[in-house]
Amino acid sequence: MFPRTLLCLALSAAVTPVLADTVWLKNGDRLTGTIKFFDGTKLLLETDYGGSIPLSWKKIATLESDQELLIKEGQISGERAKSLLAAESGKVTLANGDAPRTIELASIQQIMKPKPLVEDLVITGNIDAALDYKRAENDTDDYDIDFKTQMRHGLWRHNATAGYNRELRDDVVTTDNWSTEYALDRFIDEHWFWQGRLEYKRDKIEDLARQRTVGTGPGYQFWDNELGAFSVAGLVNRGDYEFANGEKDNFYSLSMKWDYNRYLLGKTVELFSDGEIGKPLANAADYTFDAAVGLRYKVTDWASLNVKAERDLVNGSEGELDETRYSLGFGVGW
Known part of the structure; x- marks a missing residue:
């Protein structure tokens, strides 16, 4: 009976969708989904429970993501982050191997999935x-x-x-x-x-x-x-x-x-x-x-x-x- 129970739990975990990204709001709320884009004012979070949800950047405390994202602090150049790690309120950590870097959310102008040839295309x-x-x-x-x-x-x-x-x-x-x-x-x-x-x-x-x-x-x-x-x-x-x-x-x-x-x-x-x-x-x-x-x-x-x-x-x-x-x-x- 015990092995059968473990098998059922394993199958349930396999079919349950894993939401890679999490956004913490300053009011204490936490939202999960997939970060699609940030344009300087709104962060678009794709969810399976509410569709595409635009979030005011000023209301976000911190966020994390398992996907590779292009983080632009200026209008021209950007930094590829292998993942994003939650930090203290108003900040986020860019994880790139052995050299993670914590930056202010206010310094970020754009977040997007990097393109193969022109990253910010x-x-x-x-x-x-x-x-x-x-x-x-x-x-x-x-x-x-x-x-x-x-x-x-x-x-x-x-x-x-x-x-x-x-x-x-x-x-x-x-x-x-x-x-x-x-x-x-x-x-x-x-x-x-x-x-x-x-x-x-x-x-x-x-x-x-x-x-x-x-x-x-x-x-x-x-x-x-x-x-x-x-x-x-x-x-x-x-x-x-x-x-x-x-x-x-x-x-x-x-x-x-x-x-x-x-x-x-x-x-x-x-x-x-x-x-x-x-x-x-x-x-x-x-x-x-x-x-x-x-x-x-x-x-x-x-x-x-x-x-x-x-x-x-x-x-x-x-x-x-x-x-x-x-x-x-x-x-x-x-």
């Missing part, structure tokens, strides 16, 4: 596809594909987007356009950055056939963490327009861009919006507006359903464009 992005087939008195086929990715390391951030939309009504193409954009951000401090960007748009149906834009200017990052991000940028741009009739126009303009996303319900639902408002310097009546807003519902860790509304508006002396699109589709994220 953070890559996020998604591809959304929407297909709409309507068979009625007027047959309609609508294809919409959008790509967006962001890569951050140290003081640099790379942003890339691309999109394609094509619509046929009774086998006649009524919409056929695509666009791509690349922007490079150089952070000056935790919030302020300087951006340079290149953008190209091509439309085979509308009067405004081609748009090329080069711009640069300051930006401000309100927040950027595991629960979402919000940034704005003010740019001075050089724009080149080419119309379907062969006419061309070039001008300088000012624009304001925004990029926002926020995760809700334990990161199951994502609210997102991005866009740009532009104003040419030469003509007080001209302006451009390009924006999107939507919701993304996470089906699995990588798959999602999304609904989105987009508005593209150009009011200029050489031509006009006013287009609104709604889409419901499927996407993958990373």
Whole structure:
């Protein structure tokens, strides 16, 4: 009977999940889970009882972890810690073999899992596809594909987007356009950055056939963490327009861009919006507006359903464009 009891205890221990990380709060509470990320204000703790829990860094007394983590006390360099050991309130010990080091929690600016090549590399992005087939008195086929990715390391951030939309009504193409954009951000401090960007748009149906834009200017990052991000940028741009009739126009303009996303319900639902408002310097009546807003519902860790509304508006002396699109589709994220 005794050996059988030992066997049952051993099997129970084998199937019981081991929570490697523990966080002690200043009020005496203790939480267990897996440390996912710390961005300077919030520590994200993944738990099996409450999902992703954001914890205020100011409320944490100390913490411990069995996983290897990159601890950054500055914006550029960081230290790989084989594990974290609990210390007195307001401190944590970085365990690295025979030379453990105890530091103040207030000195830590970021905690993350180190990447294989660039330790502090953070890559996020998604591809959304929407297909709409309507068979009625007027047959309609609508294809919409959008790509967006962001890569951050140290003081640099790379942003890339691309999109394609094509619509046929009774086998006649009524919409056929695509666009791509690349922007490079150089952070000056935790919030302020300087951006340079290149953008190209091509439309085979509308009067405004081609748009090329080069711009640069300051930006401000309100927040950027595991629960979402919000940034704005003010740019001075050089724009080149080419119309379907062969006419061309070039001008300088000012624009304001925004990029926002926020995760809700334990990161199951994502609210997102991005866009740009532009104003040419030469003509007080001209302006451009390009924006999107939507919701993304996470089906699995990588798959999602999304609904989105987009508005593209150009009011200029050489031509006009006013287009609104709604889409419901499927996407993958990373």
